[in-house]
Amino acid sequence: MDRREEIMLAAEKSFSMFGYKATTMDRVAKIANVGKGTIYTFFSNKEELFHSIVWKMVEEMKNVSERTAKEGASFQENAHARIMQLLKFRETHQLFIKLIEEEKELRTPAVGDALTSIEKEILKFIAGKIERGVAKGELKPCDSELIAFLLFRSYLALVNDWSKTHDEQLTEKQITDILNGTIFSSLLV
Amino acid sequence: MDRREEIMLAAEKSFSMFGYKATTMDRVAKIANVGKGTIYTFFSNKEELFHSIVWKMVEEMKNVSERTAKEGASFQENAHARIMQLLKFRETHQLFIKLIEEEKELRTPAVGDALTSIEKEILKFIAGKIERGVAKGELKPCDSELIAFLLFRSYLALVNDWSKTHDEQLTEKQITDILNGTIFSSLLV
DNA sequence: AAGTGACCGAAATACCATTTCGGTCTGCTA
DNA sequence: TAGCAGACCGAAATGGTATTTCGGTCACTT
Numbered sequence: 008m009d010r011r012e013e014i015m016l017a018a019e020k021s022f023s024m025f026g027y028k029a030t031t032m033d034r035v036a037k038i039a040n041v042g043k044g045t046i047y048t049f050f051s052n053k054e055e056l057f058h059s060i061v062w063k064m065v066e067e068m069k070n071v072s073e074r075t076a077k078e079g080a081s082f083q084e085n086a087h088a089r090i091m092q093l094l095k096f097r098e099t100h101q102l103f104i105k106l107i108e109e110e111k112e113l114r115t116p117a118v119g120d121a122l123t124s125i126e127k128e129i130l131k132f133i134a135g136k137i138e139r140g141v142a143k144g145e146l147k148p149c150d151s152e153l154i155a156f157l158l159f160r161s162y163l164a165l166v167n168d169w170s171k172t173h174d175e176q177l178t179e180k181q182i183t184d185i186l187n188g189t190i191f192s193s194l195l196v
Numbered sequence: 197m198d199r200r201e202e203i204m205l206a207a208e209k210s211f212s213m214f215g216y217k218a219t220t221m222d223r224v225a226k227i228a229n230v231g232k233g234t235i236y237t238f239f240s241n242k243e244e245l246f247h248s249i250v251w252k253m254v255e256e257m258k259n260v261s262e263r264t265a266k267e268g269a270s271f272q273e274n275a276h277a278r279i280m281q282l283l284k285f286r287e288t289h290q291l292f293i294k295l296i297e298e299e300k301e302l303r304t305p306a307v308g309d310a311l312t313s314i315e316k317e318i319l320k321f322i323a324g325k326i327e328r329g330v331a332k333g334e335l336k337p338c339d340s341e342l343i344a345f346l347l348f349r350s351y352l353a354l355v356n357d358w359s360k361t362h363d364e365q366l367t368e369k370q371i372t373d374i375l376n377g378t379i380f381s382s383l384l385v
Numbered sequence: 386a387a388g389t390g391a392c393c394g395a396a397a398t399a400c401c402a403t404t405t406c407g408g409t410c411t412g413c414t415a
Numbered sequence: 416t417a418g419c420a421g422a423c424c425g426a427a428a429t430g431g432t433a434t435t436t437c438g439g440t441c442a443c444t445t
Contacts, residue, residue, distance in 0.1 A: 010388095031436085031437060031438080032437075032438060032439080033390095033437070033438090036389095036390090041388085041389090042388055042389035042390060043389080043390065043438090043439085044388065044389055044390070044439090044440080044441085045387085045388055045389075047438095047439070047440085048387080048388080052438075052439075053437095053438065053439090123361070126361075127361065150370075150374075153366075153370070153374060154374075156353070156354075156358065157350060157353065157354065157374060157378070160349070160350070160353040160357070161346060161349070161350065164345070164346065164349040164353075165345075165346065168349070169345060172312070172315075172316065177342075181339075181342070185339075185342060185343075185346060188382040189346070189378045189379045189381075189382045190378045190379075192378075192381075192382065193377040193378045193381065199419095220405085220406060220407080221406075221407060221408080222405095222406070222407090222421095225420090225421090230419085230420085231419055231420035231421055232407090232408085232420075232421065233408090233409080233410085233418095233419065233420055233421070234418085234419055234420070236407095236408070236409085237418080237419080241407075241408075242406095242407065242408090386445100387444105387445090388443105388444085388445080389441105389442105389443085389444075389445095390441105390442105390443100390444105391440105391441095391442095391443100392439105392440085392441090392442100393438105393439090393440080393441105394437105394438105394439100395436105395437095395438095396435105396436085396437085396438100397434105397435080397436070397437090398433105398434080398435070398436080399432100399433090399434075399435085400431100400432090400433085400434095401430100401431095401432095401433105402429100402430090402431090403428105403429080403430080403431100404427105404428080404429070404430090405426105405427085405428070405429080406425105406426095406427085406428090407424105407425105407426095407427100408423105408424090408425100409422105409423085409424080410421105410422095410423085410424105411420105411421105411422090411423100412419105412420090412421100412422105413418105413419085413420080413421105414416105414417105414418090414419080414420095415416100415417095415418090415419100
């Protein structure tokens with residue numbers, strides 16, 4: 008395998024296991040079986056390497072989300088499935104988990120920036136779906152960016168935050184019921 | 197003025213200016229013109245004193261919010277006015293500002309607990325209004341706690357969080373438009 | 386030409402001496 | 416003698432500094 012790929016794999020492994028701060032360039036080099044200087048042939052610094060890994064993860068996340076959509080299903084059904092998949096990825100994928108944890112405990116700036124740009128990318132992804140829905144005549148014209156924001160934040164609140172102050176998680180039915188009645192119903196043509 | 201009141205005023209002043217961690221019992225005693233031991237005659241410890249002050253603030257916040265509601269106005273209008281008032285209080289009231297800041301930077305556990313219980317109280321307040329709306333036949337029956345949660349979180353996201361990733365704040369019109377079309381419209385009879 | 390790892394200095398960490406502060410308690414004052 | 420004050424205590428926080436860590440470079444090897 009080519010050296011760049013080796014380094015990417017090693018970095019992904021290390022960032023996933025130890026987070027940003029605790030992965031050292033020495034460690035990445037060691038895992039990749041490569042001299043430390045070699046890393047700097049392909050990546051100009053630690054942050055750029057990190058960005059490459061994060062970007063790769065975001066692409067994978069979007070692909071996974073995309074794959075959950077079904078051909079004949081309604082807009083809400085697919086939107087719901089896609090967003091739930093995004094949230095599931097978020098709390099399942101090792102690297103993502105580690106980054107959220109590091110942001111909470113360590114406040115590493117590079118990690119904060121990464122999470123911000125990930126959310127931005129997710130919102131762009133959702134907004135794109137909404138625009139396509141509008142173009143296909145399934146949805147009323149609307150401010151796709153604003154709706155994407157409200158929708159994603161609502162999901163985040165209902166799926167992740169509710170259970171922080173209540174004993175049991177909301178069921179998927181409760182979530183679909185409340186959102187179909189509110190945000191989705193206002194979108195549909 | 198009685199000594200308990202003096203102490204409360206001194207504590208409120210100090211917590212507002214310096215936050216929880218940086219207000220010392222010595223300082224409170226000094227401001228109140230009272231010996232430190234005297235504080236312990238009225239409050240069993242620093243946390244209890246803090247709770248008293250926070251509780252007083254929450255009561256005031258609810259009162260202020262209550263006062264913005266108009267007699268003849270529709271449910272949405274009053275709900276909107278009340279919640280906007282809550283959010284305004286949140287970013288206007290010295291003590292509240294200080295607590296949010298301290299939670300973000302210092303992570304003082306007592307402050308985190310206080311903010312959690314404040315939010316809980318706000319949600320109870322909103323849920324109560326929804327229940328009254330249902331009882332008066334203005335709103336459809338619904339899970340008031342869940343709706344209160346979604347509504348308040350939506351406001352928080354639109355008013356406070358949107359501007360963190362975008363250049364300009366949302367206008368009040370944009371906010372009412374989007375929420376009247378979604379959450380509120382599903383509530384109304 | 387491509388790759389390596391010893392090396393550099395800024396920044397983080399660990400360590401410990403010193404200070405701070407919540408809470409107690411004895412003695413003072415009215 | 417009841418209510419109040421502030422000196423006092425020890426656990427915890429803080430500050431200063433000796434030491435280590437780590438991102439990035441570069442002279443050397445293959």
